[in-house]
Amino acid sequence: MKTYTPTPADIEHQWYLVDAADKTLGRMASRIAGYLQGKHKPVYTPHMDTGDYIVVINAARLRVSGNKLENKLYYRHSGYPGGLQTRTLGELLRSRPESVIETAVRGMLPRGPLGRAMFRKLKVYPGERHQHEAQQPAPLQV
Numbered sequence: 406m407k408t409y410t411p412t413p414a415d416i417e418h419q420w421y422l423v424d425a426a427d428k429t430l431g432r433m434a435s436r437i438a439g440y441l442q443g444k445h446k447p448v449y450t451p452h453m454d455t456g457d458y459i460v461v462i463n464a465a466r467l468r469v470s471g472n473k474l475e476n477k478l479y480y481r482h483s484g485y486p487g488g489l490q491t492r493t494l495g496e497l498l499r500s501r502p503e504s505v506i507e508t509a510v511r512g513m514l515p516r517g518p519l520g521r522a523m524f525r526k527l528k529v530y531p532g533e534r535h536q537h538e539a540q541q542p543a544p545l546q547v
Contacts, residue, residue, distance in 0.1 A: 411448040411455065418526070419457040422535075422542035426466040430509055436547040437461070437506075438513035441523045454519060458526045460542050465502040465531040469494065479508065503529035 421440060425433060439445060443455030469477070474495035481490045497505050506529050514520040528537060 411450055411453065413453070415448060416443075416453070416455050420537065420540040420542035421457055421459050421545035423459060423461045423545050423547055424463055425461050425506065426463040427468050428547060430467055430469050430505065433467075433547045434506065434509035435513060437527065438510050440545070441510070441514065441526055452519070454522050456523055456526060458537075458540070458542070459528070459545070460535050460537050461503075461506055461527070461529045462533055462535055463531075464506050464529050465498065467498065467502065467505065474498070502531045 423433070423437065437459050440459055441456040443449045443457065446455055449455050475493055477494040479492050479494070479497055481492075482488050483490070494505065507524075507527065510527055511520075511524055514523050528535065
């Protein structure tokens, strides 16, 4: 019996649409990360990009539990002394809601070139409108 290993020609990438309105951030991000990696497919191979494209809409209407809007902090550093900037989840959801989902999903993907290739298949939009109607994304319940 031989072990089956898919070739890049065997892999089909589907498009899925996720509505983030009233969804919990962590649960949704973990499901999205699994679909980006292709773990839902029988041809999943850890060293290949077998995942699908994910389009997330309504990122501004995301839901979190507890006091995370005030207590969860996101850090950035410019590289210069004293260049640490801190923002709360609430501030980030008001100014750049798509970056909240992108940061959560990026942390759940593998590090390195393969993880970066998987992350490029994630498209996040703050409102209802997106520019991927031509790909006809299928709705995905998370």
